Amino acid sequence: MFDQLTQGLRELEFLSRLAQATNRRTFLRWSGVTMAVAAAGCGEDDDDGNGPTGPGTVSPANSTADVPPQAPPNEPLTITVRARDETSADLTTGGSDVIVEATGANASGPITAIDNGDGTYTASYTPVELGDDSIAVTIDGTAIGGSPFTISIVPEVTAVSLGSGDIGILNYAFALEQLEAAFYTTVVAAPFNGITADETQVLTDIRDHEVIHREFFRAALGPAAIPDLAVDFTSVDFTSRFSVLSTARTFEDLGVSAYNGAGFLLDSADYLLAAGKIVSVEARHAAVIRDLLEPATAAFAGDDVVNESGLDVFRLPDAVLATAATFVTTPLDSSDLPRT
């Protein structure tokens, strides 16, 4: 219950900060003159077989612009426009009027793009407000292909580094336990429709176990522990038994595979033993959840997780974190984790 409250408060705090940031009215700074060393197109297209005379005249519809889907505020944002002809061949000379204009959360006004003289044009503006900007690009007064483009101005979030060596692996486990604990805390706080007494007992027990695992890692890691991670369970329908138990199955199987695949990465025998003490409990969870979903069948240790040699699934950290990233919104930097 307490964890649930803390979690809720944290979310509220984040939302109110976001609202403040969005309401703050600031004048937009923008610059039409950027030293855009923009990767000018190298004309890699092998369309030059179009004819002996080279590229023809500009076709706005075939021209494109390189607009990233996201960008941070308060940093110059450069847009590179690539002019192409009616056969979609890259133009290699300039001479067109290219206008770029951002509207939406930020209003740049019309920006005349710099003619790089090689068929590319660059324009730059500095968004300040968070939100979506619509980027309209015209060549000689006609919109280019794909225009207007949408770009989300979102705060730059620095990734949390898991660290290296055994500490990195323990933080990796800590991250997974945070995810599981947060999930079951939500499940128990708001049970799905028609939950049975047995299911309540099982899910409450698992919630308790995962919270204990999480706090164990936090305490064992001490100052080396990563901070609390933000989670996103919007893909889960917490009123639905199937949605909750299916997600639980995903998490438990993921946990089993993660510990099985991380054991050999640990140097310390003590840490290895601790991980071994936890993984069998995760496997017990997985089996019980699976049996709730498909009672009295082979599903508890189904052929989808246990192979023909009787070996359970195992995954290396990168694969596990890729799956976990669906639910963990804080970016995790696993680049220093041991790999052998």
Place this chain on the structure above:
Amino acid sequence: MNSTKIFGALDSEVVARMVSRRGALMQTGRLAGALAVASLPLSLGLMAKKAFAQGPITEDQLAVLNFALTLERLEAGFYAQGLAAAGLDLGTARPIFEQISKHETAHVALLEALLGANAVPATTFDFTGGGAFNDVFSNPTTFITLAQGFEDTGVRAYKGQAGALAASAELLTTALRIHSVEARHAAVVRRLAASPAEKGWITLNTPTTGPLAAIYVGDEVTTQLEVDLLPFGSAEAVSEAFDEPLTQEEVEAIVAPFIGEEIPPEEPPPA
């Protein structure tokens, strides 16, 4: 029907599956050490080769693998005999035991393949535990009790050996992957127990009385890596959240009543 016969039946099936690709059919009942890695299914063969690629398996590692093999043979024999017993009505739980049996048989094959000629000789088994479980193959309650005991023992046994295999990434990972399968088995079998009803996880060191008591000795621990976990949950929940290991000696004492005589190796039929 004795245990020798059971193992014979099981193993010839496994062997037949393994060598079918070569079109050969092995008549011998035992998956003897002579079985070449080349005749194994791809995944198994690759794994065995990887384990050996790191250099020869050490004496200590061989001892651990043989210890595991003994436990797996015990389990495999137990389920095979139970599933074959005409008088044992497993009811709706039968598919669960069939899946478990499949895994234990695969574990035996895997370990025998890894060990090759170094595999310990098979033994007969006495699943009545010297008369303590006389109705094991006619009374489902007794069968489930013993299954729970074997599975929870297996989980604790593998956990106790992880450190001894740590020098080999392949052997350690293989052992961990068997270990979690045993834990899946244990959890679902525990929930089949009606009296006393069991959770899928081990609470404290219960049951502290009865035939299974020795299996749960020391599982009530509430401190891990010098971290006192009681601030984060009840003693029950904390003990459930961590499964403790058993030493090889403790495990051997637990299974001793079930281990019978060594079976002399069968000679392969003349070619």
